[in-house]
Amino acid sequence: MMAKKHIQLFGIASLVTCAAIVVGFLGLILFDLAWKGGIVLNWEFLVRYPKKGMTEGGIFPAVFGTAVVTLLATALAAPLGIACAVWLQEYAPDTPLTRLVRASIRNLAGVPSIVYGLFGLAVFVEGMGMGMSVLASGCTLALLTLPSVITTTEEALRNVPRLLREGALALGATRWETIRAIVLPAAVPGILTGIILALSRAAGETAPILFTGVAFYSRYLPASVFDEFMALPYHLYILSTQHHDPVAVRPLAYGTALVLLALVLMLNSVAFVVRARHR
């Protein structure tokens, strides 16, 4: 009997260790970046341009570029994703086509981000002649985030009680009227959560924008969607591996990493709050 108890104690202790390791990783990431990135972080760092071969100055063009391309990607992905989810959840009959759509969405979610980058290069940059641009990167990131927008929207729609729909239909509303007046308003918080998470995902991705529009350094902000842009994740990559003196710019790299992480985690917290409020 004693041995059984000891085995249980040991077993549970090892599970606690596993959880502690994962939390430890997160803690290490947050602590290291906050500590070493916090030193260089100030208002000037956020609103200044890089200077002297990126060894001094701030990261404003990268912040701006990331904001623009992320918003563009989400503006493209959200309507398409919501439309697709509404169709799947509210209209779609159980046919082979519907199953094919669902299987495609699941598999799209598993396609590596670098493959999306190649697709963007072949289709948007070269095929459609957009060139290396905000638009091409925005479209590529929109495709990347589409599966997650669809999945979260579907879940939000699924959580709307059936009775609400049946009530509306019984009163003589058409399916579309039911969706517009009853289902979508009830699902707004869930859909919003999905859109914010898509923003966060798009802001942190590097591989899809590598060959579709991000610039090493640009002296000006993109004047239109056909210009190249700087982006936070790519700027961090450049500073830590491609710069001629990576050790000298390490503090700047830390600052960039902290800003990027803070942006992403802030978006995630907003999503978390929206979801928690409406549960």
Add this chain to the structure above:
Amino acid sequence: MRRRLFWDRFFEKSFSLSAVLAVLILGGIFGMLLYNGLRAFGSIAPGYFFSLAEWNPAAYTAPSYGIGAMLTGTVLTTLGAMVFAVPVGIGMAFFVSEIAPPRARAMLKPAVEMLAAVPSVVVGFLGIVLVGPFLAGLFHLPNGLNALNGAILLAVMALPAVVTVADDAIHAVPHTYKEASYALGANRWETLVRVTLPSCYSGILAAVMLGMGRAIGETMTVLMATGNATAFPNGFFDPVRTITATVAIEMGEVPAGTPHYFSLFACALVLFLLTLIVNVLAERITSNLRKRGQ
């Protein structure tokens, strides 16, 4: 009334177009990779492409295209990551869903979501500034940018997926199983190992596969932290270059339409098929599970 029905049909049809778009995108990605990737084999023999021959497409006189060493790099870092992420991830999933008090659970789940949200380029950066020097000091290496570093980082990237999916699988185990086990006098640990674990075995396998898919496709972390040598690696302490990293490094510099250009699409095709197989397997497992559950 006719008008209202018209709008209903109108939105049904137009929304279905966006659903078809999802199929077209997946088909488009596959078609684009096939179209450009297969053109590489016009000038490169497939057997040679998959061999251990050197990868040196930029050579002036005799460019060579062997992805054997890079495939090995991908396999080495991915398997290394799984050796670490699978036990830790599953262990944490069991702790979160079976052992942890509700308050701990309410804090651990957001922590996993936060870890999942950390961009891969940030993880790669920490591979350079934290994990690299740590490994170099521990094993007395000139630098810590090697397969082991990549494996550790990929483990961090794959962990959230493993924990989340395994947690769902454990939750799907009916309460009655556990209650029956307790009624027979088994304690919590015995119930966990002998009853809960065997009942959610396939769900956990799906979690492992999804984590693996994530690790195979990861680009920025391995690009930044594995040293990027194209030579065949002899172990975890050698620098490696994965398929993803090769595409990321070379695609930006290669002129379009050359054999080198197409060979990178062929690399991406291999990568796409690898992740597709892993994801389809994971999906098969979960759908079998769902059928059995009904």
